[in-house]
Amino acid sequence: MNKCAFTLAEVLITLSIIGVVASMTLPSVIAKFKRQEAAARLKKFNSMMAQVLILSENENGNVNSWDMSLVPEEFVKKYFAPYLKYLKIGSNLSGSATIYFTDGSFFSITKRRCMDIVFDVNGDNRPNKMGYDKFQFLACDKTITEWCSNKGWCTYRQDKTPTRENTLLACKNNPAYCSTLLEIDNWEFKDDYPYKL
Numbered sequence: 001m002n003k004c005a006f007t008l009a010e011v012l013i014t015l016s017i018i019g020v021v022a023s024m025t026l027p028s029v030i031a032k033f034k035r036q037e038a039a040a041r042l043k044k045f046n047s048m049m050a051q052v053l054i055l056s057e058n059e060n061g062n063v064n065s066w067d068m069s070l071v072p073e074e075f076v077k078k079y080f081a082p083y084l085k086y087l088k089i090g091s092n093l094s095g096s097a098t099i100y101f102t103d104g105s106f107f108s109i110t111k112r113r114c115m116d117i118v119f120d121v122n123g124d125n126r127p128n129k130m131g132y133d134k135f136q137f138l139a140c141d142k143t144i145t146e147w148c149s150n151k152g153w154c155t156y157r158q159d160k161t162p163t164r165e166n167t168l169l170a171c172k173n174n175p176a177y178c179s180t181l182l183e184i185d186n187w188e189f190k191d192d193y194p195y196k197l
Contacts, residue, residue, distance in 0.1 A: 034197045035189040038121040041105055042135060042179070043187035045119050049107075050153040052083040053139055063152060064141035068111055072097035076109055114140035116156075131175025131195040135182070155179035168192065 006014075053063075056079050060066060066079055073091040076099060081089060087100045092108075100106040104123040110116045117137040120128065127133060136156035140148055148154035157180045158170040164184050170177040172194045182189070189197070 031197065038133065038197055039182070039187045039189055041103070041121045042119070042182060045105070045107070045121075046137070046153075046155070046183070046187070048084070049117070049137065049139070050151070052080055053153045055083045056080065057152070062141060063115075063139065072109065072111060075111060080109070109139075114138045129175070129195075131171065131178040132197060135179040136176045137179060155183045168194070 057063060059082075060079055067075070070078065071091070072095055073089060076089055076097040080099065084099060085102070087102050089097060089099050091097045094110075096108045096110045098106050098108045100123070104125070105119065105121050106123055107117055107119040115138065117139060118130075118134055119137065120134045122133050125133070130136065137154065138148060138156055139153055141152070156176045158166065158174075158177050162170075162180050162184065164181070167177060167181045167184055171181045175195065178193075178195065181193070185193075
């Protein structure tokens with residue numbers, strides 16, 4: 001009787017081929033997932049913070065009337081925290097306060113004429129670099145700036161009416177402007193996005 005079976009060598013060769021193919025495709029699948037996850041978190045954060053600013057202004061008055069003498073942690077607790085679902089609030093010696101979310105992301109706020117807000121989509125996980133996993137936003141008094149189209153909340157911009165071409169170049173030169181590029185691209189990491197997650 002003639003039996004058909006695979007030899008050990010054939011099985012090992014087949015498994016090796018499968019392993020090589022998997023090792024070639026898995027990094028691109030993981031990278032695509034990271035880009036999609038980061039884009040979803042950025043879009044959610046942008047929408048959420050625009051609403052938080054509106055709610056806080058409704059209750060606390062215009063941003064220009066907020067008590068800027070408060071230490072950063074107290075400032076965040078008074079003007080932002082009541083309108084957010086968060087894990088904890090912290091502060092650091094550089095004059096920033098940080099709100100940590102349950103999904104591992106967080107944002108830091110530095111008080112200035114416009115408040116600089118940096119959102120880190122993956123929290124303390126690397127690379128912790130602007131344009132890669134950290135993105136900058138502004139919260140401003142509507143009366144003092146045209147940069148945010150008089151909305152009070154916007155991505156960090158180089159000019160008042162950003163175009164995609166100008167913003168792509170600005171993002172390449174200064175990653176702080178990459179949040180505007182992503183906003184223009186409807187919160188998607190396009191193929192020409194200059195930094196890889």
